[in-house]
Amino acid sequence: MINCIIVDDEQHSIEILKHYVEQVPNLNLVLATTKAVEAINTINNCNVDLLFLDVQMPELSGIEVINAINGKSKVIFTTAYEQYAVQGYELNVVDFLLKPISLPRFLRAVQKARDTIVSHKSEEAEVDYVYVKTGVKSQVEKITLQGIQYIESKRNFVEIHQQSKTTSVYVTLSEVERIALSLQV
Known part of the structure; x- marks a missing residue:
């Protein structure tokens, strides 16, 4: 309308x-x-x-x-x-x-x-997902923002913990924060 x-x-x-x-x-x-x-x-x-x-x-x-x-x-x-x-x-x-x-x-x-x-x-419209490059060579995974329980820093990568799985992403926690701010999450 x-x-x-x-x-x-x-x-x-x-x-x-x-x-x-x-x-x-x-x-x-x-x-x-x-x-x-x-x-x-x-x-x-x-x-x-x-x-x-x-x-x-x-x-x-x-x-x-x-x-x-x-x-x-x-x-x-x-x-x-x-x-x-x-x-x-x-x-x-x-x-x-x-x-x-x-x-x-x-x-x-x-x-x-x-x-x-x-x-x-x-x-x-609000962005409700992001694509991330995982630890597996050239693999990209769609992460639903609502499904993220927490993100944990592991030196030079982070683990994104969701209800059903954990995804390792080779970025720093400060890079995750920069991305989140750009999405206004």
Whole structure:
């Protein structure tokens, strides 16, 4: 499920986008608002994946909103002004929808956003295993991180103790610590 917010200073534009969002399975509308500050607060307090964002608004511009959310949500610009396309590209928005927005064009933008969000979430997924080179020549073994009971230093190698077996790995304990920190285990 992709949680999304619509921010536009024109209620008519919000209604059109709400109608389009309702047509797309797996899009969950969290908020539709004319107030940019309300959207920023929601993004900071909830898991919002995607923001449909107008550029020219009275309180804060869409560009100011992007800077305020600091990459917490992917953004699709929804605007009547095509001169913001280059700036949107520079700000790494997922897509740029020029008003009036057609449903087919909206659907293409949502698919592009979905692909980007899924890819981003996959990168952020927790690593739950590592591959280690064992004491046996050229043998690599997959170690499930949850299954490790403890790691014991044995001079120039370590033993990884799991519930059902112990694996000898020719690395130092400080190297294991460096790897663990890089995985944020």
